[in-house]
Amino acid sequence: MPHRLHLFLVLSLLLTSSCQQAPREYKQTLLVFGTLVKITLREVDPALAQKYIAQIRKDLNFMHKAWHPWKPGPMGRTNALLATGGWFSANPSVLPVIKRGIELARITNNLFNPAIGKLIGLWGFHQDDAPKGPPPAKKAIDQLLARHPRMSDIEIDGLRMRSHNPAVQLDFGAMAKGLAVDRVIHYLRSQGVRNAIINAGGDLKVIGSHGDRPWRIGIRHPREKGKVLAALDAYDGDSVFTSGDYERYYIYKGRRYHHIIDPRTGYPANQSTSATVILKDAATADAAATALFVAGPSGWQVIARKMHLRYVMLVDKNGRIIMTPAMAKRITLIDTDRKPIIIQP
Known part of the structure; x- marks a missing residue:
């Protein structure tokens, strides 16, 4: 009898162990915003994980196109209209980004300055591949600096906006990735995801934990x-x-x-x-x-x-x-x- 009881306990432990599945982890890598975005979801059903990834891919591609500073799209059109100095109706996909940029430029003493898109373009970084040089002429740099483009040059009135400085050209390369990551994390939380990490080229945000750590x-x-x-x-x-x-x-x-x-x-x-x-x-x-x-x-x-x-x-x-x-x-x-x-x- 003791032998049978011992055998029963061993079999019970083996069955219990086999029923305990390792935490499900789903990983996907997307190429967007000029970098690799690595998404890790834990303890999510694979079918649901695929659904979430599909929506994230769609959202990130939309944000990338809408906020791109030099390719055709809402931000490119906004830059063209800002250069005129006249009032225009702001595109709803870029207006929240611009408002956020104005506030962040203010609290960073303009060291974060998305209004210097023309300067970034002058250096050759308005292209997918890094430039090879030479650097721009000092005279050209000084001419742009003398015009002092800043986010505070932009005036917003409801859904309308204009720039008081035609030198303003928006480039949110130093903020767009972070804003996109925030929106992805918000979406995942809304779907009940409790443990995840979004890693966009080494910049990241997390939900929950990685198991017990x-x-x-x-x-x-x-x-x-x-x-x-x-x-x-x-x-x-x-x-x-x-x-x-x-x-x-x-x-x-x-x-x-x-x-x-x-x-x-x-x-x-x-x-x-x-x-x-x-x-x-x-x-x-x-x-x-x-x-x-x-x-x-x-x-x-x-x-x-x-x-x-x-x-x-x-x-x-x-x-x-x-x-x-x-x-x-x-x-x-x-x-x-x-x-x-x-x-x-």
Whole structure:
């Protein structure tokens, strides 16, 4: 009898184990916004996961086309009408983006400045492939800077808008990805998805957790390709965004020219190699990372204080790693002998 009881318990345990399925994880990669968007959904029925991915693909493609700064579409038409200086009816697909851009430009002291589209185009970054040089002539840069294009030049009255400065040309490359990620996460939450991560070229936002642990995130090394500089745990609702000079750039006569233009000088910002921020709102995190990168080691604290940023890490042009105390508690540096400089904003 004891032998039979033992055998029964063993069989029961085996049956119970076989019935316990591993958590379902569905992964899909999309090419949109000029980058790979990796979507991971956990504990979601495969049929539902496919349905969600199909809707996300549709939404991202719509946003990409609507917000594209130099290809035909609503944003391109908006730019053409802004140049006239007259009132026009704003396209509903771009108006919320522009309003958000005006507010984020204000709180970043215009270091995030989507109105400098003409300057970005002058540098050759209004194309799918990175330019090869040479850099634009100083005279051409100075002429655009002298016109001071800013988001505050745009006036909005209900559904109408106009620009008081014909030099304004909108390019939301430093915010659009974050806004798109926010909208995708909102959609997934509305469908009852409880655990997911949206990773858009290394910039990401998470829902829930990865099983019984937080989502583990790696931050790219700005100078050593393929290496991770640091890792951190991301919790429900966290957005982790990094601006770096390693994504779109070209080398001309031994000098690196990248796509993050300092609106104050008209040239690529040259004091940082990457800036990482953690916030709940992905669009704000996207713009904040750009502003911190442009501000550099001498000015990032002003931006961090104004935006109430707790979690900031900046790598300067000399490889120094600067971070806030709150970030230092959450982040683990990997494969580096450098000790971080910890500074309050």
